[in-house]
Amino acid sequence: MKPRLFSTLRCLGHENPLGLPRSGAPPQMPRMQRGLPQKRNIEGVRKVIAVSSAKGGVGKSTIAVNLALAFARAGHRTGILDTDIFGPSIPTLLNLSGEPRLSANNQLLPLSNYGLKSMSMGYLLPSESSPVAWRGLMVMKALQQLLHEVDWGGLDILVLDMPPGTGDVQLTITQQVILSGAIIVSTPQDLSLVDARKGVSLFRKVNVPLLGMVCNMAGFVCPGCSEVHEVFGDMRKIRGMCEKEGLRMLGEIPLHAAICKDADMGKPTVVAEPEGERAKVFVGIAREVGGLIGLDG
Ligand SMILES: Nc1ncnc2c1ncn2[C@@H]1O[C@H](COP(=O)(O)OP(=O)(O)OP(=O)(O)O)[C@@H](O)[C@H]1O
Ligand SMILES: [Mg+2]
Ligand SMILES: [Zn+2]
Numbered sequence: 001m002k003p004r005l006f007s008t009l010r011c012l013g014h015e016n017p018l019g020l021p022r023s024g025a026p027p028q029m030p031r032m033q034r035g036l037p038q039k040r041n042i043e044g045v046r047k048v049i050a051v052s053s054a055k056g057g058v059g060k061s062t063i064a065v066n067l068a069l070a071f072a073r074a075g076h077r078t079g080i081l082d083t084d085i086f087g088p089s090i091p092t093l094l095n096l097s098g099e100p101r102l103s104a105n106n107q108l109l110p111l112s113n114y115g116l117k118s119m120s121m122g123y124l125l126p127s128e129s130s131p132v133a134w135r136g137l138m139v140m141k142a143l144q145q146l147l148h149e150v151d152w153g154g155l156d157i158l159v160l161d162m163p164p165g166t167g168d169v170q171l172t173i174t175q176q177v178i179l180s181g182a183i184i185v186s187t188p189q190d191l192s193l194v195d196a197r198k199g200v201s202l203f204r205k206v207n208v209p210l211l212g213m214v215c216n217m218a219g220f221v222c223p224g225c226s227e228v229h230e231v232f233g234d235m236r237k238i239r240g241m242c243e244k245e246g247l248r249m250l251g252e253i254p255l256h257a258a259i260c261k262d263a264d265m266g267k268p269t270v271v272a273e274p275e276g277e278r279a280k281v282f283v284g285i286a287r288e289v290g291g292l293i294g295l296d297g
Contacts, residue, residue, distance in 0.1 A: 041178050042147060045079070045155045047293050048177055049211065052203070053185040055195035056164035059216035060185050061089035062263050063253070063282075064161035065116075067183075069270040070279075070286035072115045076156040076295060079110060081146060082120035083173060084163035085139050086132050091122035095266025099123060107151035114271045119150045136168060143172055157295060166202045174206040180293040181211040183250065188215060188233040193241055200245055211292050212248030213238070214285060217255040231255055251285040254278065 042048060051064035065080060072078040082090035091097055094113045100123050101109045110117035121142060125132065134142070152158065160179075163169055173179075182203045186196035196213070203210050215238050219228040232255070242249045253259070262272040270279045290296065 039176060039178055042152070042158060044152050045158045047157045047180040047295055048160060049157065049180055049289065049293065050160040050162050050173065050182040050208070051185060051214075052162040052170065052182050052199050053192075053196060054164060054166050054198040054202075055186070055192050058185050058187050058192055059253070060164070061093060061161050062259065062268070063183075063185055063214055063216060064159050065090065065093045065263075065268050066270045066279075066282040067286050067289070068116050068157075068159040069114055069268055070283045071157050071159070071290065071295075073270065073274070073283070074286065074290070076290070077154060078115075079117040079119070079152050079155045079158045080161060081150070081158055082118070082122065082161050083143065083146065083169060084161060085121045085134070085142055085169065086163065088120045088122035088125075090118050090120040090161060092266060093263055093268055094118055097123065103151040105151070107149050108145070109151055110153075114267075117152060117155070119146060121146065140168065140172060143169060147173070147177060157290075157293075166198050170202060171206075174203065174208050179208045181209040181289075183211050183289065184213045184247070185216055186213060186238060187217045188230065188235050188238045190233060190237065192232070193238060196241070197245070200247065210247060211289055212250040213242050214250050215252045218252035220255040228254075250288055251281050253281055 051060050051067065053060050061082075061084070068078050068080040080090060082088045094111075094116065096111045096113050096118060098111065100111060100119065103109050108119060110119050111123060112118065121132070160173065162173070182199075184196050184199050186192045200210060215235070217232050218235060220231045221227075222229050235252070239249060241247075256278060258273070259269050259278060262269045265272070269276070270282050273279055
């Protein structure tokens with residue numbers, strides 16, 4: 001049997017995408033539309049953290065997957081949920097594809113690689129290049145299923161790879177799921193810092209604990225002159241912002257071609273070069289975050 005999402009929530013353009021009544025009657029509203037949804041735990045999952053930034057392309061997915069792999073390598077039962085409905089990255093980052101099977105009680109079963117369980121919209125689309133052209137309601141319905149209809153089989157920690165922005169998806173997640181905390185990702189660039197601040201205020205508004213900031217693309221070790229170039233701007237700004245916002249600086253990840261190459265090859269840095277300098281930065285951040293949320297307790 002095909003997963004429900006796959007069969008009931010086809011991309012627009014496929015026949016009768018949402019199973020809408022032919023009469024043209026409006027589709028049935030999902031549960032969340034009929035009153036405020038309850039904030040709840042994801043079944044069988046002890047801790048949930050979100051890796052977020054209002055700005056696109058700053059490295060959320062790269063950091064989320066490397067942190068998740070670091071948790072898994074430390075012996076924690078770990079999952080990663082790709083909540084980016086429009087631009088899922090996890091299938092590529094974990095070199096996974098194919099339709100998830102369904103459990104006996106009709107839930108989606110995660111796909112695993114490198115000891116990490118994962119679920120992504122990308123597994124539910126007909127092909128990697130299929131664009132998602134959905135309206136808000138369909139996006140929310142898909143998100144509901146990703147959040148509450150996956151059989152994780154017991155996890156110590158689930159990492160949420162968030163889409164860019166501070167819109168519907170972010171709000172729904174923070175209102176419906178009990179989060180242990182959020183990590184904000186930014187580059188040292190001014191433009192990115194402006195958006196990082198937006199993310200900080202969103203999580204504060206909805207009372208999600210901010211675990212700290214990860215600065216990505218912090219400096220570039222130049223293969224030409226061996227010096228560190230601050231490609232995306234002066235590190236003092238981002239450190240100053242953290243101080244002002246009372247945010248912990250969890251770690252600074254350099255801009256390095258290997259991080260990008262590892263990601264593209266579907267073998268993220270933490271598993272590609274586990275003893276390397278860059279992997280150690282991710283492992284250090286995971287250890288600190290684990291301590292902050294009481295992962296071992
Ligand atoms: N430290 C780094 N060094 C080199 N390349 C990096 C680094 N971090 C991320 N990248 C690359 O930058 C690109 C964007 O990264 P990524 O997809 O993780 O960003 P994102 O914030 O998740 O983007 P989106 O907002 O689209 O979800 C990718 O090609 C990734 O491989
Ligand atoms: Mg991403
Ligand atoms: Zn140089």
